[in-house]
Amino acid sequence: MNVLRTIVAGVSLLAASLLTPALAADKPTIGVVVPTLDAQFWASYVDFMKKGADELGVKLVVLNADNKPDQMIKSLEDLVAQGADGIIYTPYWATAVPGLTLAAQSNIPVILTDSYADFPPQDPKFPNYIAFIGPSDRDAGKQMGEALIAAIKPSADGKKYIAVVNGTAGTSVAIDRRAGLGDALKAHPDVVVVGEVDGNFVRDTSQTVFESLWQGNPNITGVWAANGGTATGVLAAVTNAGKVPGKDITIVGMDLNPENVDAVEQGKLLFDIGDHWLQGGFALVTMYDYLNGHKIAADKANIKLALLPLTKDRVAQFKADFPGGVPSYDFKAHSLTYNKDAQSAAFEMKYSK
Structure with missing residues (x-):
């Protein structure tokens, strides 16, 4: 795998200029790359994002890496070529640096989900890496x-x-x-x-x-x-x-x-x-707000989600609290663009009893 084939020299120059948030278009394009759509988890992740895109007014472009490292890089290249306003992806197979570099060359902000990089969000080398959202x-x-x-x-x-x-x-x-x-x-x-x-x-x-x-x-x-x-x-x-x-x-x-x-x-x-497939929707809200000029505070840029445990004795309560396994979530209510009092795109799933 030659994942660095499109990366130009001079990555360190990225630190010299801070990436400024672009103002979102009436309907910004946000690109998403997932490791595989053959897994139920990633299908749920994408479905939740699609719901959010409809509510927020986002053009969502979803690409499938099909469990192939080269396809992950190819998908990121495609999103950059299409001029995506923002990119959300999961950096399996050590694709954090190559993907962030590709996006930085076109001044595209990135949120990583599920699997994190070896460096924190908003690192000086990659100011376009604006946030991470994933499970604990x-x-x-x-x-x-x-x-x-x-x-x-x-x-x-x-x-x-x-x-x-x-x-x-x-x-x-x-x-x-x-x-x-x-x-x-x-x-x-x-x-x-x-x-x-x-x-x-x-x-x-x-x-x-x-x-x-x-x-x-x-x-x-x-x-x-x-x-x-x-x-x-x-x-x-x-x-x-x-x-x-x-x-x-x-x-x-x-x-x-x-x-x-x-x-x-x-x-x-x-x-x-x-329940961490919700991370995709949380990332979508965060990216949407960023594109609309809402910067992400450094102390809120690295979100680790507490997860919901399930045993046989809790199944009935789980189904009552989360019909179809999906929590009630108002994307606009969690968006600073629509709600100036919104506290966070993410929330913790808990049982009502």
Whole structure:
């Protein structure tokens, strides 16, 4: 992959001139690139953004990287060539610097979501990197680990044997979630991680790699799955093997995808946590306001979202509070362009009871 092929020399010159907010057109064009639309999570992310674009009066251009690093860069190049007023994307595969550089060459502001860069928003090298919005992955990974460890019973030797199905290698999302599991494991020396595989955050890959891991380690009684697609793949592997998920093997996951909410309700999935697909809509509001002259304070430029946990006993309340899994959200009420008293584009999902 030659991700730097379009980057010109002199990146350091970006620090010499601060990017000033452009005034939005009557209907600004905001470009979005997602890692893959094959995943339910990213489909929900985009659907929420489309709702916001309709309410705010934004032309939304959504491009799919199709889980390919080169396609991520090509999509960003396309958005720059189209003259997007702002760009929102998820910098998987170390595409933060290349993407920000491409956008800076055309003075386009960028918000990164879900996976962050190695430097903070509004860094002098990239003044066009105006904000980050994403989940508190480490905390979520820890909660998943704690729920799994508490639920599984020790084997005859007193040990608890678990498997780990990670997400896309090298992304901050995968790294932080696994670090959270590590935090949970520190207090439980009786837990043994018999093996780890990369599921690339998608169902089919996760199913295949877990089947291979499980075949060589039949003593596994619990699985920590890095996201919704990964958990779904593990559930399929267990079911196809004639075993009962939730009884023969305990599984935890993340994302609150509809099928995983159903799996929690059915007792197949012990624990799920999420709602961070909302980050796309929050980023849209933030970008829209920026294009309309509302600067982002440095202390509000790096937003880490607290996530909503779900267990079987909370499913009924979850469905009552969030019909269809979607919270009530008024995009204009959260926009400074429409509401001068708006406090933040982001909000924390909580149960009413």
